[in-house]
Amino acid sequence: MVYVSEMYTTPPTTFGSELEELTYETLTKLAIPFYQVATGEALTMKDCSAIDDRLGIEVVKTIFLCNQKKTKFYLYITPADFKFITKDFGKKLAIPRVSFASAELLKERLGVIPGAATIFGLLNDPEHEIQLVFDRSVAQREWYGCSSGSVTNYMKLKTADLFETFLPYTGHKPVLID
Template identity: 50%
Template sequence: MIHYNREKNKYVRTIKMITVHEIQTSAPQIFKTNLQEKVYRTLEDLRIPFERVDTDEVITMEDCTRINEKLNMKMVKTLFLCNRQQTEFYLFITCGDKPFRSKDFSNALAVSRVSFAPAELMETMLGTKVGAATVFSSLLDCDNKVQIVFDNDVLTEEYYGCSDGTTTGYMKIRTEDIVRKFLNYAKHKPTVIEV
């Protein structure tokens, strides 16, 4: 948030303090979306352990700072991308602090230039709203219309931090469990790129 500070006689940027509740190791008692319910049922079926926190609504990577501290990990940045014709779709998972450059992504995959997919497609294809894009949306992509693409740097981290499909629930899971167990179950073979 940007506001004018009269004492300093200039505009200053402040980071909104997000409330982050205590760490849980079980699913929420009430699910907010169909995807969120499917996420926790799948993790239970696959016996994938996790830690999670409930939060105020979180939209930006800056909002994730307190979540990272609470769960002692780094939240990934998950971007829903498409080509100009909206016929090719990508879920790009990169480090939270790494800037996204469409040209670098497109060159690494040898595809035409991509941009952010429209919010309405995010809701219909991924089952999430802006700020909640997650690898777990692959559970809804039964026709494999969305290609999962990992920045190699994400795979070097022991833990994977991400949304549970909502903007108020965030998780910490072993990266290996996401890549080897979960994505295998979701029938999505990820592509790994260096950007």
């Protein structure tokens, strides 16, 4: 089982990535409260079960996708146990089939390594080239749990704060699907 620290309401003192540091700077700037935990490397949804227990929520699954030409990008937020099928995703959005973006694209576009995809990667998308897509059930939750931009720090914050403060700040408009 992966190590999980106590919960804190302040940013960590060291950061696992530039994005993680930017995430906490932005949350502080926007006065969005959060709870965060330091962890051992959590690379899979199974690794996140101890994190879920400590935070008292379910960490979401965040999937970064692209079209075949690698010209259109999608950040898909789903429940942790969601079985993702690319064909179904494309049908729901009325788009051609998509595939998982490479580790290189993940780093280039979101600023993270595999296992650390997060909504906060949108801070690295000022041109709004990434379409944010939420599973409606996640958007309706009181709390939102995710990576802060590394595989060694996770957080929870109010979902309403994401939709009412963070996303207007980044300028990304989410599409909700069932």
